[in-house]
Amino acid sequence: MKSPLIQSLIEAFRVLPGVGPKSAQRMAYHILERNKKGGTTLSSVLSEAIEKVGHCSQCRTLTEEATCGICVSERRLKTELCIVETPSDVSVIEQSGIFRGKYFVLMGHLSPIDGVGPEALGLDQLALRLASEPIEELILATNPTVEGEATAHYILQMAKQHGIKASRLAQGIPMGGELEYLDSGTLSQAFLARNTLES
């Protein structure tokens, strides 16, 4: 008995991550009852972004320009290159403000089962950059998952071939974390990598 157009809108919202039938219905009614203006903006920005956003020619991140803001910036170190899996990872590292170099975004990780090989991750393009740019250190910031570790291992071999130093983000107890709620893998890692205190 529900209007077919409203039903289609509810189904359309389900493409968003973390949105189930209840949330999708709530979103549809919220927009139609209370925020048509915001919904119109969402619709137009969404279609514009889908049309215009592509990949940065240098680092492969998502951007509507040919080359992204970080890659064209003169103020970023050319000697450090941080390898991440996704544009969201760039975003979270930028928010921390800890890193002043440039990025290379794999847009995924090695996963032979899903047919994702080195070419799909742009590793040939990375090899060209390693050969031509004054990169001194590769920071392998892929996720600490099986696939992320395998991807890091593969890129480590590439770094070795080009005589470039490679590093991996430290693993251990997160800040503000409580031992009680920590998984045993992280805890083991924190024990193995423990630091001697100066007295």
Next chain:
Amino acid sequence: MKSPLIQSLIEAFRVLPGVGPKSAQRMAYHILERNKKGGTTLSSVLSEAIEKVGHCSQCRTLTEEATCGICVSERRLKTELCIVETPSDVSVIEQSGIFRGKYFVLMGHLSPIDGVGPEALGLDQLALRLASEPIEELILATNPTVEGEATAHYILQMAKQHGIKASRLAQGIPMGGELEYLDSGTLSQAFLARNTLES
């Protein structure tokens, strides 16, 4: 350093209920990285729905037709009219399958502080229906909140003027609920409205 268009898209997603900065970012990247097709559909259905969906001429619910499917249906009882606050309420009652009459959707509740009076809820239109249609019972299904109760009370007076019976949904312990986790208001209500068992 984030692309301005991606930043606009993230902000545009914030109009959706329950979507904070983190979820909005996740939605934007998910669409751009993995589901451009679904995003395009969402954009077009959203703009179509915003343009076409309006209110049913009979019951005021959201629909893209002049009169909604329930109001035009010959199979619904004309003698029972259920008063609800929002189209979502119609949806949830329809899912239960318990009600075979028609609806009247207030699109809100009486709230003098926010300037929502009887006219904004279409109560003049409701009065016309009470006078002209063969309605025998009004089921007041507004929410059990202060505003919902006040609204129900107001409509009860209208029903009395037209000599129409009015009822309110029963309050008590929800099915599958546990006493331990129940608020004291609901528990008091369940005690006061307790049913004598046949032996």
